[in-house]
Amino acid sequence: MILFLDQTLGWSLPVLRHPYMHSFLHRTLCVWLFAASVMIAVSLLTEPAHEDKIEGNVLDASLDRSMGVADYRLFGYNLTNMLRGEACLSVLLWAAQVLPVRAANPCDPGLLQDKSNPYGYRLRGDRCEGIYIQEVSGAPLTIASWTESFDDYNLSSGAALVIEWEAPSSKSVHLRAQGMRRRLYFRMDASPGGASFSWRSDLLAAINIPKSELGVTGFYLGPVSGEEREILLPLRIGQKEKPKSSAAYRLVVIPGVEFKEMFVTLAAADGKSGVTLKNGEPLRYGYYPAGRPVEIPISGLPKPGIYHLQIGATLAASGAATADLWFYHSGK
Numbered sequence: 001m002i003l004f005l006d007q008t009l010g011w012s013l014p015v016l017r018h019p020y021m022h023s024f025l026h027r028t029l030c031v032w033l034f035a036a037s038v039m040i041a042v043s044l045l046t047e048p049a050h051e052d053k054i055e056g057n058v059l060d061a062s063l064d065r066s067m068g069v070a071d072y073r074l075f076g077y078n079l080t081n082m083l084r085g086e087a088c089l090s091v092l093l094w095a096a097q098v099l100p101v102r103a104a105n106p107c108d109p110g111l112l113q114d115k116s117n118p119y120g121y122r123l124r125g126d127r128c129e130g131i132y133i134q135e136v137s138g139a140p141l142t143i144a145s146w147t148e149s150f151d152d153y154n155l156s157s158g159a160a161l162v163i164e165w166e167a168p169s170s171k172s173v174h175l176r177a178q179g180m181r182r183r184l185y186f187r188m189d190a191s192p193g194g195a196s197f198s199w200r201s202d203l204l205a206a207i208n209i210p211k212s213e214l215g216v217t218g219f220y221l222g223p224v225s226g227e228e229r230e231i232l233l234p235l236r237i238g239q240k241e242k243p244k245s246s247a248a249y250r251l252v253v254i255p256g257v258e259f260k261e262m263f264v265t266l267a268a269a270d271g272k273s274g275v276t277l278k279n280g281e282p283l284r285y286g287y288y289p290a291g292r293p294v295e296i297p298i299s300g301l302p303k304p305g306i307y308h309l310q311i312g313a314t315l316a317a318s319g320a321a322t323a324d325l326w327f328y329h330s331g332k
Contacts, residue, residue: 106174106191119207127175127190129203134185138256140321141313144180144293145215145252148234149244155205157239163197163216164243165233166330171220173233180254181213182291201239215252215293224269224306224326231306232327245332248299251309253323258316259288264296269306269326277301280312288313304331 107121107128114120114133121130153161167173175197179186186209190197204214216237219230236243262283268275277300288294301307311323 106189129188140256141323142254144254146217146232147250149236149246151238152211153239161199164236175218177216180215180293229326251296252293257290259313260316263312265310269308301329
């Protein structure tokens with residue numbers, strides 16, 4: 001119950017906020033594993049039933065009196081076979097009923113929802129989308145958008161936005177969109193299969209969020225230098241036409257406070273190739289007010305692979321802030 005009621009009751013347990021636990025299917029698997037473990041443990045810790053009660057069933061052979069006493073090894077073997085068969089049947093029945101009608105639940109349980117708001121953040125078919133309640137101030141530096149191309153869209157057309165990406169095979173991708181206008185607490189989360197997603201624009205039109213106020217990212221979980229990281233994928237976004245490919249990427253970050261200057265460091269993520277493309281280069285944009293998106297172009301990547309990008313900033317008042325991201329470059 002804990003694995004599912006947290007979203008309904010607004011709980012915020014750290015283990016349930018992991019990206020893997022955003023999926024309904026992952027949570028269901030955890031529930032099944034826990035239930036099966038409890039059933040096996042209880043079966044092994046309790047005494048076998050009287051032979052009159054089990055006569056003729058699969059456990060009967062484990063109590064063969066010719067052995068003098070019950071052979072716990074045979075009993076365990078038969079019990080395991082029985083549980084294995086029941087488990088396989090349960091999984092097949094569950095898959096047949098659940099998989100066709102419900103995709104993975106991508107909702108972020110850490111977001112507070114206003115259930116009275118018709119545009120509130122909630123599950124809407126193949127995605128979670130809407131306005132959420134912001135409890136506290138945001139981070140000093142937020143990664144808002146990472147795209148390869150992002151065409152302008154027409155909210156009055158009713159046409160869906162098409163999002164495409166290139167990712168390593170067999171990687172589960174999570175898409176996230178957020179409002180970039182000050183005090184616009186909007187989010188969209190989706191965990192589609194394949195390498196594209198059709199995003200209905202009806203809610204964007206209802207809230208009136210133009211392209212200039214929308215940031216979109218896509219990522220998967222993967223190992224980098226022995227640690228699991230969120231690895232961003234450059235997204236191609238269009239509406240009426242197929243999204244365009246580009247040789248350059250576009251990063252958008254949002255300062256939480258006013259910055260004096262911002263710096264960019266870019267290198268290959270493996271730490272062995274010695275490829276460092278930028279080393280603390282200042283942007284020299286001149287003015288970085290709090291809440292205003294800052295666009296940073298990234299290009300000239302020499303080869304496919306994973307790269308590490310660090311954005312540093314000196315605060316106008318005092319101190320410094322940094323944000324690290326890792327991204328996949330397909331080289332296509």
